[in-house]
Amino acid sequence: MSDLLEKIVSLAKQRGLIFQSSEIYDGMAAIYDYGPLGVELKRNVKERWWQAMVYQNDDVVGLDAAIMMHPDVWKASGHLDAFNDPMIDDKVSGHRYRADELIEEHAAKLRSDGKEEEAARVEGRLARALQSEEPNRAFYDIIHEEEIRGPDSGSFDWTEVRNFNLMFESNYGPTSDEKVYLRPETAQGIFVNFRNAQETARQHLPFGIAQIGKAFRNEIVARQFVFRTREFEQMEMQYFVKPGAEGEAFEHWREQRMQWHVDNGIRPERLRWHEHEQLSHYAKAAEDIQYQFPMGWKELEGLHSRTDFDLKQHEEHSGKKMSYYDPWEEERYTPYVVETSAGLDRTILMLLCDAYTEDEVSGDERTVLQLHPELAPYRAAVFPLVKKEGMPEKAHAIEADLRQHFNVMYDERGSMGKRYRRMDEAGTPFCITVDGQTMEDGTVTVRDRDTTEQERVPAENVATYLFDRSREWQAE
Ligand code: GAP
DSSP states (O other): OOHHHHHHHHHHHHTTSEEETTGGGTOOTTOEEEOHHHHHHHHHHHHHHHIIIIITOTTEEEOOOOSBOOHHHHHHHSHHHHOEEEEEEBTTTOOEEEHHHHHHHHHHHHHHTTOHHHHHHHHHHHHHHHHSSOHHHHHHHHHHHTTOOOTTTOOOOBOOOEEEEOOOEEEOSSSTTOEEEBOSOSHHHHHHTHHHHHHHTTOOSSEEEEEEEEEEOOOSSOOTGGGSOSEEEEEEEEEEEOTTOHHHHHHHHHHHHHHHHHHTTOOGGGEEEEEOSSOOTTOSEEEEEEEEETTEEEEEEEEEEEETHHHHHHHHHHOSOOOEEETTTTEEEOOEEEEEEEEHHHHHHHHHHHHEEEEEETTEEEEEEOOOTTTSSOSEEEEESSSOTTHHHHHHHHHHHHTTTSOEEEOOSSOHHHHHHHHHHHTOOEEEEEOHHHHHHSEEEEEETTTOOEEEEEGGGHHHHHHHHHHHOOOO
């Protein structure tokens, strides 16, 4: 794990952002719990996404579909037959790997050792294997011919490469032979509800359905903190258009989605588009927004032009019409779909990576999370300078006023320096202090997290001041 990622994992635990799941039982690999601060950050991200996708677009409506769906959904979508990753086991360590990632990591290692030509050759072989008729056979050959050793054992004793279906399954109802799957993507809940949502919301094409919810994938290798986990949340929107209009819709959402991340304060130079080299058989176009994580450029969000594949599949498997009748053009057709699919947990990790800063204030080193104020777990903290002379009471009154608008922290423990440091690490953009002057003229100091500069503001104007400053905020 990179230094920065290690620091973020440690800060996340100490400050109550993210904990290992079931920690007291030694944890569950690749499953995480969001603590008191983490849950606020997550809620704020979801709120901003919902604002941008649903409230600001009169042609997008929301949905909250169930996690468990009829098993035929996954037959129709192709997940039962084809949602597989290639796995291989190291017989000596007993560890399991994703064959394609093992090769990818081998190539990366060659490159970091200065063996550029060899790395390029291995990457070329991997690209051809991914396109081949029998990818598992091809992965196996590469691993053997390139003598790729077990990363943990250093040995060279592999099993065959087999397909591993990533869906978690369970049983439905009291009879154990009725299978049910935990959804591996939220999208299918949207597809099967396409007509319900369109008719009840009285929408005409083009229109979109947005949803935020949990998804589950039994990932073979899940590492790098909340980047790849077995339980995660997606923020997805499926935009239904007349066939032929998908190119324009793709361009529109392409622009919107990148701008959303920039508006959240992410440094634009750490974001880029990456076109898929290999398209799924039903896709017309697919691009990912990648972020430059400490472990390299990685996918954050996908933009996919999915044709009419999903609706047609559900029409065929359910026997129900999934087409749309256009009353103006008096024609019926199956819509094409442009999908925007973002990982919430990856967005959180990106925000933490982008916001994490170490600097020096008056000779003291500090760690600060420079989060967008509208995303920060606490919008403000309120401190009485001392625990006497009516200052705690006044500070509590300001806290109560601000709580009507934002999540706010009250803290009277420790020196002012320590209180500021705690709030810097929590990413709190504004610290409000009630001091002697407050008791005389009713003004308080408002300290800016990023510049540490302080301004005096009348106590009754603090809420408006925080709203305005939050709106104007720009990443350094
Ligand atoms: N409906 C399309 C779909 O699910 P995807 O590329 O498989 O597409 C979309 O997933 C996004 O979901 C990814 O870009 C990523 O942010 C997030 N995601 C996927 N698998 C994940 C995992 N195991 N852990 C965390 N996030 C994941």
